[in-house]
Amino acid sequence: MPRPTQAIIDLEALRFNYGLARDRAVPGQAMAVVKADGYGHGIARVAQALASDAPCYAVACLEEALAIRKAGLAHPIVLLEGVHAEKDMSVCLEQSLEPVLHSDMQLSWLRGIATPPVVWLKLNTGMNRLGFEPRDLPALMARLDQQEVRVRGLMTHFACADDLADPFTQVQTAVLEKAAEAFPGLLLSVGNSAAHFRPEQPLFHWSRPGIMLYGATPMLDASGPELGLKPVMSLVSELISVRTLEPGMTVGYGATWQAEIPTPMGIVAIGYGDGYPRHAGTGTPAVVNGTRVRLIGRVSMDMLAVDLSSVPDAQPGDPVELWGGQLGIDEVAASAGTIAYDLLTGVTPRVPRVYVN
Template identity: 65%
Template sequence: MPRHTVAKIDLDALRHNYRLARERAGDAIAMAVIKADGYGHGIRAVARALAAETDCFAVACLEEALAIRDEGLPHTVVLLEGVHAAEDVASCQRLGLEPVLHSHHQTAWLTQASARPRSWIKVNSGMNRLGFAPAELTEVMARLADADCPVRGFMTHFAAADEADNPATEAQTRCFQQAVAPWPEAELSVGNSAAHFRVGQPLFDWSRPGVMLYGASPLPEQMGTELGLKPVMTLESELIAVRTLNPGDAVGYGQTWIAERPTPMGIVAIGYGDGYPRHAGTGTPVWVKGRRASLIGRVSMDMLAVDLSAAPAARPGDRVELWGERIPVDEVARWAGTIGYELLTGVTARVPRLYHQSGRNA
């Protein structure tokens, strides 16, 4: 039978988090961002679960949009990176997708196409990653109007919305408002997950909640549960061996951890081959036998070791939560020197996703 390493996905928690995003968005409409395979949760299942909650999904690329359409969902789908080839324009028109235009070569593909889907214009308000400079917008809009290309609205992306005291977000908001002022009928979108929690931050017509939908915090100083979010993914495995280490015994590659006293140790059937971060160090928490335990030594490809001193009754076959309901993914991310986004999207395909809602299999 297969290993008992699984990612349990709580679809009710997903819907709860979307409703919280919608509430915090105020008068703005929340388009659900489900790119990167639904942040590692499975884009098809996520789209189905949110289909009755939202009228609009946002993804990064055409392949992700195709997965939504393959599920038979008619929702508006926004391509946040736009099209990557001229022939993609026809696919957008055929499938009813709305690409975001951020570069002149994309506008050229659109204006030269025989069928032209409705699009969004990305404004570079200060992140300096993608988007047209404010001074370019008049020319871009004129070119699109001349080719009879419908434009739905404008969007930008914040560089530091997760930093409450950073003035960059206020500056980007002013820049964006000034840049799009000549087109008062256009719809506007600025709000990533972090922006939903900024006091007084205008979100205009459309917000774009992403990681918050999956229960991870977009704010570095707070856990998702502190923001009212529920964890959607619980990453679990089991103990496959238990032994007692003697003083002086070393554990794992590089022998980086050495027992100073008799120590009960368990081996868990999960590693970086499953997406658990290799750089999670000694002390990173797990949950076993109703107690918090901690990693010791280096994470291997398929296994990791835990100190069972806090759970001495643990035995092979006992379940181990790596993150989820009891161990926040944000906490594990801090121990690993990264963010919850990376951990959730990094869970590999060999880990089965098991979906449930209200205690039933989905």
């Protein structure tokens, strides 16, 4: 029998979440962000599941785009970091990929190409990671026009869109709008997942939903279900051992948790070797037989311990959900001091992905 730890991926929930993003993007369109192996869900299967709904995909790098092409999909693909080597510009042309240029070095790589690929330009409106300064846009456009490079549009990325009380998103939007005034033929793309939930926030021509596709929240003050999103991944396993700890007994490395009263304890076949966060401490929730329990002690590489006081009749073989439909990943992430992005992309290849719907 295989180890019982699995990541069950509900593709119908994925399509539902994309539909919500698509509807919020109207009158624009939504490119499905499937980078980081589809946020840990499997890039090929995610892209295939969205093939009839999403008119365009967005990824971080060339390898991810080629994985989509290998899956047999011919949709437009936007490379959010552009390319990382000069030779890859020709690959973009061959594979109909649209790199997002953000540096003079990438611009220089276009010089030696007889027929350059269609590109986007990244503008730095305040995130201060990547992008050209808006004041330099006229010179950039003139340079690319001389090289006969077709620019599809302008893109920027929001720093604080997850916080409805922070006005910086409006500032960034205004910077992009002003820079784009002189180039009305260019498409605009600003909307990360959080932007879809900001009242009155323009999403322009193309939004870029990412984490919301997978059912987790992009916002500071609301969970995925509270935003109307459906969980896509359920991380599940089973109890492989049950015992009672007497007062004074400890469990796990470092003996960090000690029983004060007789405590039924279960060992679950999952650990940080599977991507479950080692820093998830005592009190982090899980679900056994449909009932909430709490982690106790330290997470090990291949297993973790749970307090079974709320399910005293639990036995080896009983199902455990670490996050999913019964327990929101946003709550688990908050308990572990991290975010859902980290948990989803951290699930290791050792965990089989099982696709349903």
